[in-house]
Amino acid sequence: MRQLSEVDQDLIHLVQDPRFTRWIEQITATGGCAHPIHLTGSTTTRDTETGEISHHYDTRNEPGERLLIRCRNRRQTVCAPCSRLHAGDTFHLVRAGLVGGKTIPADVRERPRLFLTLTAPGFGPVHHITADGRRCRPRRDAGQCEHGRPLGCPAVHEADDPLTGQPLCPDCYDYPAHVLWHAHAGRLWKAFTDNLYNHLAARVGRTRTGLRRSLRISYAKVAEYQKRAAVHIHAVVRLDGARGPDDPPPAWATANVLTAVVRTAAAAVRLRTPYSAALGEHELRWGSELDARPLRAFGGSEGLADDAVAAYVAKYVTKGATDTGAGLDHQITNPDHITAAPVSAHVRALMGTCWRLGDLAELEPLRLRAWAHTLGYRGHLLTKSHAYSTTYTALRAERADHQSRGTQPADEAVVLTDAHWRYVGSGHTPAAALLAAGIAEDLARNREIAQEEVAYNGVMSGD
Template sequence: MGLAESVARRLRSPEFDRWMRGAARVGFCTNPVWLVGASTTFGSETGEERARFSSADQPDHVLFTRCGNRRAQRCASCSHEYKGDTWHMIMAGAAGGMKGVPNSVAAHPMVFLTLTAPSFGTVHGVSCARAKLCTHGSRPECATGHGGGSPELGDAICPDCYDYEGHVVWQYFASELWRRFTIQLRRELARVLGMSQREASTLVRPQFAKVAEFQKRGAVHFHAIVRLDGVDSDDAFPAPDDRMTTAHLTQAIRQAARAVRYQPPSLPSGRLPNALRWGRQIDVKPIVRSEGLDGRLSDRAVAAYIAKYATKATEDLDAGASPRPHLVRLRDIAEQIGVAADQQSPYVLLERWSRMLGFRGHFSTKSRRYSVTLGSLREARHQWRLERIAAAASEPDAGEVESVLVIGSWSYAGMGWTSQGDKALAIEAARAAREWRDSRNTKGPDRGEGDVR
C-alpha cells in the first residue's frame, strides 16, 4: 500500500476522530510505545468504580504513550517537550518567579560559561586557509576557504596526524573533568575571596545547570549557567554575602578551568594518554535580567540557547547522505578500545558509547539546588493529566473533583505507528501543533535563540 493510499485509508476510517484524539494525547509522537492492558478508576474515598479503560477498545487495540526521546532527529514532538522542560528548568534558576524559585535569584552573581575540548589536531574551519602545514609533512595544508555549510568543516586536515585515541579518551572522561572543575571552583572562590575553604563554604555555594553540545569536529563542549548562592538551611535559594560579586565568580571560574587536570588510566594497548584539560577557549559572560538589556546577555536568551542544544546529538553532525569519515573513524576507535578492554578495565563500556563518539555523560545536568528538576516537571504534567481524567469521570455538577485511585495492568507490545500513513499524519500534526504553540507563546523556549557564545 502506497503512502497516499495509507493516509486516505485512515482519513476515511469511521474511527478517525478517536484515533486523532489518541494521537493528540501523546503529542503526535513520531515513534509511540504500544501498551496493552486495562485499568479501572475508583473514587479513593468511596471506593465507587468511576471508569474503566481497555486497550482492546482503542482504534488499533493498543494504548499509545510517548517514546520520550530527547533527540530532535528521533522524535520532534518529544524533543520539543523535553526542550520546553529544559527551558523552564534553566529559566527558573536564572530569573526566578516560577516553579517555586523566588524572583530574588536573579540578583545573585551569575554567568554564562562555555568550556571546550582541547585540540587533537588541525581540522577544516572557516579560516582553513591559514592552517599550519602537517607536522610530518606528508600532506600540505588545506588552502580552501570553507563556507559555513561545507561538509568538510570539523574534519581532520591530516587524519594521520590527528589524535583520534586522545579525542575519544577525553570524551569518555569529560564528565569527570567537569566534576573536578566544580570541586576546583570552590577552592578558587575561597582563594579569590581571601578566605579558607572552610570559611568560604559557610558563606557561598556555587550552583549550575549545564548542557553538552557536539562541535563539528565531534568533540563535546559544555554550556552552563553558574550562579552564586548563600548558605542557609532554612532557605533553598539564599542570597550570597554582599561581598560576593560577579567579578569574583568570573575570576574563580577562569582560574579553576585553567588549573584542573585529570590523568586517565592507561589504554588496553598500554599507552598512557595525556592528562585531560579544557581547551584554551574559556568564555565567561555575566547574565542580566531580561528587562533593560542595553545589549547585554539576558537570562531569557541564555535559557533558550541552552534548551536548544539539550536536544542535539551526534546525528546532527552527520545528517548528510553519506557518513563523514572523520566521525566514522572516531566511532571505530571507540569501538576498538572497548573491544580490547578486559572486564576490569575502565574502558570496558567504551564500545557501548561508540555511537556517541565516546561521550557517556548526560546531555543536561544541574546541581541539586539550582532549580526545579526535570522529573518534577514531568510529574506535574502527569498529575495534571490524571486530574483531567478524574474530572471527565465525574458528574457535571458533582462540585469538587474527588481524588481517585487507578488500578491496572499494562505490558509492552511494540513501538511506532501501525502504518506509514498514520506516521505521516502524526508528523504533520505535530509540526502544526508546535507552530501554533510557538506563535501563541512569545516567551517560550524557541525565543531569543541567537548565538550567545
C-alpha cells in the same frame, strides 16, 4: 488498473475503520508523536469509603484495543513533536534557575550568574571556519608534516564546507587523546567545580570547609559537539548561600569574583588516564579557549539575556548526534556498522578508535565500545546540580495535573486508583506515520500563529 501501494492500502484500511475518528483524537493527544508507545489495560478510580467508582477507563473500546502515548524522545531526528515538548521543558527548567519560578525564588535573578563555555584542547590542526575572506591557515612556508601533507591551508571555509573541522593530516591527529578526553569529560567537569570552591576560598582567605558553610555553586550544563567533533560545555553557573536557592550568597560573592575564579579553576584542572602499555599515559585538561559572560534578567545592557540563554540551551538539547554530524543516535554493536555509518572520515576514525581502545583491559571501565556512537562521550547532554532548579519529572507531573483537571472527583473524598497496563508495541504503520506527521505539522503551525498573535497584541497594547 494501477495496483495500490502498500501505503494506499493501509490508508484505506485506516479510514474505513469505524473508530478512525477516535484514532485521530489519540494521535492529536500525543502531539503527532512519530513513534508512540502502545499500551493495553485499564484504570479504575473508586471512593475508598463508599466503594463507588468515580472513573473507569479501558482500552477495549479503543482502536486496536490500544492507547497511544508519547515516546518522549528528546532527539529531533527521532521524534520532532516530542523533542519540541522536551525543548519547552528544558527552557522552563533552565529559566527557573535564572529568574525564579517552579519552586525557585524570584530573587535568584539578583545572584552572581555566568554563562560559561569550556572547550576541549587541541588534538591536532584542523580546517576551521573563516570570516571576512580570511584563509584557513595562510602559511606559505608551513612546510609538510612527516606524512607529506601540507601544514597550511589557503582556502576560505564556510560553515557548510565538508572540510571544516577535518584534520589537516589524519595520521598526525591524536585520536586516542580525543576519545579519552571525551570519556573523562564528566570527571573534568567535576574537577572544575571542585576547583571553583578551592579557588574561591583562597581568594577570600577562607578554608574550603569554611566556604561551604556560607556558599553553594549551582549549575546547569549542556554538551555540544563542535565541527571538529569535540565536545564543549555550555553552563549556567549561579552562586547561592549554603542552603541553596532560598539562601543569598555572601556580599563578597559577585559576578566579577566568579569570573576571575572560573578562569583560574579551569586552567588548573589536570587529570591523568590509567597507564596503558599500548597508549602510555595521557594528561587531560580543558582547552585554552574559555568564555565567561554575566547574565541579566530584565532591562540593562550588560551581559546576556536570561531568556536567550534558556532558549539556546533548550534548542540544542533536542539535537541528536546525527544533527551535528558527530556520531549516531544509536549504539554500535559491530565494527561493520562503523564502516557503513553516514559520517565523515574524521568521525568514523573516532568511532574506530573507540572500538579499538575498548578492547584494552585497562580501559574496560570506560565502556568505549558502548559509547562509540557518541565518540566516547558518556554523559547526558543536559545535567544540573541538585539545587539549581526544578526537574523534568516535576515539570511533567505539573503538566499531567493541569491536563487532568476537571476529571477528578469534585469533593475531597479519599480515592484509590487501580491500574493495570501492559506494553504491546510502538510506532506507526506507513499510512499512520503520514497522518501523524500532518497532525504534528498542523499543531506546530497553530502554535506559531498563537505566538504571533500574542506578540502582535503585546505590541498593540504597548507592553
